[in-house]
Amino acid sequence: MSQPLSKNAFLPGKSKVALFYVVLILATLFWLTPVITLILTALKDAGDFAVNGAFSFPKSIRWVNFSEAWETGVKNYFWNSVIVTSFKVPIGIVLESMAAFALTHMHFRWADRVFTYILIGLIVPMQMTLVPLTLLMNALNLIDTLTGLTILYIGFGVPFGVLVMRGFFRTVPVAIIEAARIDGCSWFRIFYRIALPLALPAVVSLCILDGVATWNEFILAQIFLRSDELRTLPLGLVQFSTQFSTQYDQLAAAVLISVVPIVLVFLFFQRYFVAGMGGAVK
Amino acid sequence: MASEKTATLAPRTSKSAKASDDSLRFLPWLFLAPALVIYSVVVVYPMVYSAYLSLFRWDGVSPTKVYVGLENYGILLTQNDVFWIALKNNAIWLVAALLLPTSVGLGLAILLNSKFRGSHIFRSVFYFPSVLSLAVVGLIWTWIYHPDLGLLNQVLSAAGLKAFTHNWLSDPNIALYPVIIAATWNAVGLPMLLYLAGLQTIPEELLEAAKVEGAGPIRRFLYITFPMLRETTLVVLAITAINALKAYDIIYAMTNGGPANRTQLLSTWMYFLTYNYNQVGLGTAIAVVLFSLTLIFAIPYIRFMTRKT
Numbered sequence: 001m002s003q004p005l006s007k008n009a010f011l012p013g014k015s016k017v018a019l020f021y022v023v024l025i026l027a028t029l030f031w032l033t034p035v036i037t038l039i040l041t042a043l044k045d046a047g048d049f050a051v052n053g054a055f056s057f058p059k060s061i062r063w064v065n066f067s068e069a070w071e072t073g074v075k076n077y078f079w080n081s082v083i084v085t086s087f088k089v090p091i092g093i094v095l096e097s098m099a100a101f102a103l104t105h106m107h108f109r110w111a112d113r114v115f116t117y118i119l120i121g122l123i124v125p126m127q128m129t130l131v132p133l134t135l136l137m138n139a140l141n142l143i144d145t146l147t148g149l150t151i152l153y154i155g156f157g158v159p160f161g162v163l164v165m166r167g168f169f170r171t172v173p174v175a176i177i178e179a180a181r182i183d184g185c186s187w188f189r190i191f192y193r194i195a196l197p198l199a200l201p202a203v204v205s206l207c208i209l210d211g212v213a214t215w216n217e218f219i220l221a222q223i224f225l226r227s228d229e230l231r232t233l234p235l236g237l238v239q240f241s242t243q244f245s246t247q248y249d250q251l252a253a254a255v256l257i258s259v260v261p262i263v264l265v266f267l268f269f270q271r272y273f274v275a276g277m278g279g280a281v282k
Numbered sequence: 283m284a285s286e287k288t289a290t291l292a293p294r295t296s297k298s299a300k301a302s303d304d305s306l307r308f309l310p311w312l313f314l315a316p317a318l319v320i321y322s323v324v325v326v327y328p329m330v331y332s333a334y335l336s337l338f339r340w341d342g343v344s345p346t347k348v349y350v351g352l353e354n355y356g357i358l359l360t361q362n363d364v365f366w367i368a369l370k371n372n373a374i375w376l377v378a379a380l381l382l383p384t385s386v387g388l389g390l391a392i393l394l395n396s397k398f399r400g401s402h403i404f405r406s407v408f409y410f411p412s413v414l415s416l417a418v419v420g421l422i423w424t425w426i427y428h429p430d431l432g433l434l435n436q437v438l439s440a441a442g443l444k445a446f447t448h449n450w451l452s453d454p455n456i457a458l459y460p461v462i463i464a465a466t467w468n469a470v471g472l473p474m475l476l477y478l479a480g481l482q483t484i485p486e487e488l489l490e491a492a493k494v495e496g497a498g499p500i501r502r503f504l505y506i507t508f509p510m511l512r513e514t515t516l517v518v519l520a521i522t523a524i525n526a527l528k529a530y531d532i533i534y535a536m537t538n539g540g541p542a543n544r545t546q547l548l549s550t551w552m553y554f555l556t557y558n559y560n561q562v563g564l565g566t567a568i569a570v571v572l573f574s575l576t577l578i579f580a581i582p583y584i585r586f587m588t589r590k591t
Binding site for chain 1 (some may be wrong): 309310311313314316320321324325326327328329331332335342344360393397398400401404406407408409410411413414415416418420421423424425426428430431432435436448460463467475506524528530534535548549552553554556557560562565566567569570572576579580582584587588
């Protein structure tokens with residue numbers, strides 16, 4: 001109604017909307033160019049790539065790239081990533097939410113100081129810990145084991161997990177907790193029967209953000225995994241790219257395989273990404 | 283006896299201050315213990331020990347470490363050229379990270395904030411690169427920059443700009459910038475998400491009122507939207523800066539510090555010194571420098587996160 005104020009008022013409404021969408025769709029395509037390149041490369045054979053480059057339609061679609069990449073080693077990398085992620089995420093969330101609960105609802109007088117202490121972990125560059133961790137893992141015989149890597153991931157996950165869970169626990173009304181206390185409910189029961197169920201959306205958000213972060217982690221895997229059969233996906237892919245530097249087709253297929261689980265999680269749980277990040281800034 | 287103090291430190295409580303019996307004093311520690319123990323062992327103790335190790339000359343293997351005081355820092359500052367290259371690269375990276383992903387993220391957030399048909403799909407598209415691992419992002423962009431077969435050079439040639447084609451990642455003078463572009467592609471999602479959340483908190487009536495008063499879109503942005511996003515902007519800048527200083531994987535995947543160490547960052551150079559050249563003292567000293575740089579941005583951020591508690 002107050003259209004005359006708008007600069008584009010001379011354009012009729014409909015064509016303005018159309019123009020808006022055209023610009024947006026072009027920007028989208030531009031933004032996704034790397035992904036499109038990846039998909040096109042994964043579908044063509046190496047000869048086609050060498051002649052026509054990455055950004056052209058495949059002469060013939062070569063699905064066998066995927067099975068070849070899978071058999072060349074991606075299978076191992078994939079399952080290693082699955083193992084590490086599926087142990088790290090649930091264990092981490094139990095520890096983090098217990099800690100966050102203590103910091104928000106248990107009238108804990110050190111809460112602020114402990115929370116600040118935990119936040120330091122969010123900012124510390126990994127390089128600051130590598131040498132002592134190498135010595136420690138060596139002493140414990142945990143170098144080159146998925147167990148050792150998982151333990152490190154759990155430790156490094158604590159700050160972000162506590163931050164997110166604390167953000168959500170703070171929104172749980174104190175009255176509910178107090179009422180349960182007065183009814184004689186123990187703190188452990190309050191935690192897992194009241195607070196945790198109420199924070200379920202936060203738990204889901206954290207599972208997803210944490211799962212993606214674990215799936216993508218590179219530097220700790222690079223330092224603490226030595227043998228090829230134990231590598232996780234990001235590490236395995238970079239190694240794959242240096243060993244088979246000319247087999248772009250298989251490398252692209254391998255990258256695509258590693259990305260598919262992330263894409264699925266992203267498509268199905270998008271809103272939890274937003275919610276989780278929101279919890280982290282609250 | 284502790285009831286007064288408990289009440290002041292936990293203002294939300296009322297009656298339960300009475301219930302703060304002895305069990306309450308150690309029970310929170312019990313809830314915290316598993317997380318605190320593993321976090322302290324894996325993150326905090328190694329940090330402190332790294333700072334200590336930076337005062338020694340040590341190859342990482344031999345049983346004796348030689349205490350040298352601050353000599354490692356002196357060596358870095360005076361004799362280690364790559365340290366200065368890395369420091370300069372970190373500075374360039376930091377400036378780029380504070381400008382590019384933040385402003386693109388803000389622009390996208392404003393564009394996609396209004397609810398129109400498909401706005402959710404567009405948000406997902408622009409956020410998508412952020413869920414990819416930096417190793418994968420690096421690999422994908424390496425193809426785009428491929429000298430013969432890469433999309434970038436192909437497009438330039440096709441557009442008649444063959445003179446501008448480059449061997450992007452092998453030219454020591456420019457190799458850092460293509461990597462920064464690739465990192466930006468990945469880094470835009472988070473500022474966009476945070477700004478979208480921030481925009482939700484601006485009351486619609488305020489903008490409507492300004493519109494009625496005759497303020498155009500630019501003035502509305504400059505005088506209402508942007509000032510009201512101040513807090514979000516602070517968080518965005520802090521997080522982007524901290525993340526920028528953590529950059530490592532993408533360098534490793536795209537240039538491995540080369541050509542001729544011209545794309546080393548402090549993070550990658552620390553790795554080279556420690557694990558390839560067994561200079562543990564120098565490596566940990568670099569880590570300490572990197573951490574100190576991070577603190578510049580992190581201290582205000584942590585202050586902000588622990589406010590009003």
